[in-house]
Amino acid sequence: SQKIEQNSEALNIQEGKTATLTCNYTNYSPAYLQWYRQDPGRGPVFLLLIRENEKEKRKERLKVTFDTTLKQSLFHITASQPADSATYLCALMDSNYQLIWGAGTKLIIKP
Amino acid sequence: NAGVTQTPKFQVLKTGQSMTLQCAQDMNHEYMSWYRQDPGMGLRLIHYSVGAGITDQGEVPNGYNVSRSTTEDFPLRLLSAAPSQTSVYFCASSRVWGTNEKLFFGSGTQLSVL
Numbered sequence: 001s002q003k004i005e006q007n008s009e010a011l012n013i014q015e016g017k018t019a020t021l022t023c024n025y026t027n028y029s030p031a032y033l034q035w036y037r038q039d040p041g042r043g044p045v046f047l048l049l050i051r052e053n054e055k056e057k058r059k060e061r062l063k064v065t066f067d068t069t070l071k072q073s074l075f076h077i078t079a080s081q082p083a084d085s086a087t088y089l090c091a092l093m094d095s096n097y098q099l100i101w102g103a104g105t106k107l108i109i110k111p
Numbered sequence: 112n113a114g115v116t117q118t119p120k121f122q123v124l125k126t127g128q129s130m131t132l133q134c135a136q137d138m139n140h141e142y143m144s145w146y147r148q149d150p151g152m153g154l155r156l157i158h159y160s161v162g163a164g165i166t167d168q169g170e171v172p173n174g175y176n177v178s179r180s181t182t183e184d185f186p187l188r189l190l191s192a193a194p195s196q197t198s199v200y201f202c203a204s205s206r207v208w209g210t211n212e213k214l215f216f217g218s219g220t221q222l223s224v225l
Contacts, residue, residue: 008151032211041116043201043216044154051211089153097209098169100147101153 003027004100006090011081015111019036020076023090030092033066033073038087038104080109113137117202117217124192124224126134132187132220134202140215142208143185144169145177147198150170160185192224
């Protein structure tokens with residue numbers, strides 16, 4: 001069956017370090033993958049999109065990689081700040097043109 | 112710029128009651144959708160619409176109805192609430208369907224069914 005998985009355990013990172021979140025998928029061949037940020041009590045907010053022919057995408061302190069061989073995307077936040085604390089969701093488009101979502105990884109940046 | 116507006120923010124229902132969750136967007140988006148979010152699970156698609164007058168089922172449509180009479184509004188109706196429908200509901204929209212467009216989400220409705 002098709003699956004998209006993110007680390008369900010919270011990730012604790014010291015302020016200033018790089019946080020790396022993982023999104024793995026099976027039985028998909030997505031054309032692109034998206035990352036969203038979700039704060040408590042709020043809806044997800046789009047961060048980055050990466051296409052299958054792109055190895056890496058950057059936006060300010062954010063970097064996303066996409067390895068279609070490993071079926072994995074990595075999401076990096078460099079020089080992390082307490083304000084980066086949130087849950088991060090990955091999503092990819094299935095064959096019916098609908099987004100399939102991971103359950104998210106909670107990131108906690110400690111001062 | 113309001114974006115996607117959902118009401119109410121919180122709702123408590125008794126089993127068997129019906130209600131409508133409201134969703135409106137002011138971005139002239141073609142695509143609108145409803146998701147539910149449960150602990151430990153990814154967002155799951157309930158229903159979606161690719162334009163006024165067009166709706167279709169998502170992954171978990173049972174117990175829910177939708178309609179899209181205008182581009183702006185996409186209400187979600189719970190016909191006879193059940194405890195299994197306790198969840199957080201999100202409305203989302205994008206400019207078009209079937210492309211790499213990002214989704215814009217409302218702030219959610221937390222629903223409890225007793």
